[in-house]
Amino acid sequence: MAAETRSFQAEVSKLLHIVANALYSEREVFLRELISNAADACDKLRFLAISDPDLTADDSAFKIRISADEKAKTLTLSDNGVGMTEAELHDNLGTIARSGTSAFVDEISGDAKKDTSLIGQFGVGFYSAFMVADKVEVLTRKAGESTGWLWTSDGLGEYTVAPAEKATRGTIITLHLKKDAKEFLEKQRLQTIVRTYSDHIPFPVVFVEGEDEDTLNQASALWTRPKSEISDDDYKEFYHHVGHAFDDPWMTVHWKAEGRIEYHGLLFVPSQRPFDLFHPERRHHVKLYVKRVFITDEIEGLVPSWLRFLKGVVDCEDLPLNVSREMLQHNPVVATISKALTKRVLGDLAKKAKKEPEAYAEFWRNFGAVLKEGLYADGAEHKEALLDLVRFKSTAGDELASLDGYIERMKEGQEAIYYIAAEDEAAAKASPQLEGFVKKGVEVLFLTDPIDEFWVQTMFDGVKGKPLKSITRGGADLAAIKSGDAEKKSDAETKDDEAKDTGLVDGLIVSVKLALGATVKDVRTTDRLSESPVCLVADETDMDMNLERMLRQHKQLDQAAPRVLEVNPDHALIKGLAKLVQDGRTDGIEDAAHLLFEQARILEGEPVSDPKAFTRRFSEVMVKALGA
């Protein structure tokens, strides 16, 4: 069989280009990445050997060996793990199959600093070898097969794979070090790097010099060690390994369960939001071990999807080692661990939210939208705990509001927790429906994540007995709420005004209804507005407007339900029009009604429904106003 040369997938080429240039100051991490891959390869084989012991019959002592050749200027890493077939070499070291890769590559800017931080989120794994080497060789033989393969590349666009002799299973990676990377030939330097980054790897990492083998790391599973013996740095490095991560853990949860089911859990919440968090294929990164043996990192049911940002390890004593993936699917042990794990993580998040609200706000910005999925997905099970954890932007200020905080701030006479669902904070703040609430000092929560629309609808019992109410649907019932400081007028005065204005506006309302016909569901006065003359709201029994907009955008709904047009009886324009109607001067009212309606649509961020008629009417009004 002849050697075959192929081009790297375009994304890999781009990645290699930044790897070679950007991550300069931290380039020693290449060793951690390669050791991490070697350890994963040992983990994988140890698992396969449970059902096929022949695979490791000749050599069951997993080990990662490092050696340096001063003369040839090469650094070599070898493992006796699972190895790769020819096809796997192409798949793993020529492409990046990870979800979200193309989105990541699109963001590459050419600005070294930005790209470096981007890479931090993405993780470059094997390709980091090209930070220190200008040529890399990977000689590998898959466990159970007799042929070996040699992968070679200078990282500049192409790689070659050829058949090659290899006496034993596993992988040997040879790095031809760049001129300025000779420091990685020194044992001392290598030892320091291994201790710093790979001490916790559960396989021995040894330095080989002639016949001598010197173990550089502790080689015990970190999660089984007592917490008191583990430093923050140990946790951090383990997180880098297990999560293939470059950022630091934002929160570490480490515990040992000793009840009916025994297991260790060591979980991390990242401090950076992974770029693929909302990718449909995104799964959690929690690995399942059984009695220190890695089983799988693709286990459904261990971590709920709304905690998919978690990374780490669960190591169970009470599952059989030869457990199959199918058996894990509906396993009661796994279900019990999942429940306990979720409770523990939520409990620790609650503590952190209380003790360090600022740090929690950071977490919330990264993962809040995901956590909220739990309110919708898992129904009752963790609802109480999640309701304590949710945070919102609100009209109360820049700080995030909790539901408890909101309830404490509720005004006398206020029965509901008010919210507005909108595309983003700016859109929420610009909503006319908010005006009356702001004026009265009644806080309104901004619900700006798409998932919000779904979970609020499941809150039949409200929060602590208070219903959640959208301010863009149904009546505003602001009158029942006692005025806040923001409103100067006495309540008696307000009532008086209302009576007067409503009387005056009644005639106008009838005329506008007649003019608009079925375009609107109803026309009525409101106390929801203070600056704007009109706004649209959904009828109590209809779908909230933001949800409808969202569904229309996603082509899940063709037609919008007619809205209720609300008019502000205190606005000069409405008062003026009402006066005209009262005086019987109604010839311009039909045009005015349409203009009011279109205005309300514009305020809603929606296109005018009839641009041509709108322009004509608008021009006519202007002409009149100019007296031309």
Ligand SMILES: Nc1ncnc2c1ncn2[C@@H]1O[C@H](COP(=O)(O)OP(=O)(O)OP(=O)(O)O)[C@@H](O)[C@H]1O
């Ligand atoms: N020493 C090795 N033995 C066997 N397979 C390996 C080895 N090194 C790498 N691989 C294979 O190559 C794949 C790609 O490795 P790479 O380090 O680029 O990415 P990764 O480990 O999957 O993820 P990350 O980029 O987050 O580190 C691995 O998933 C693994 O299948």
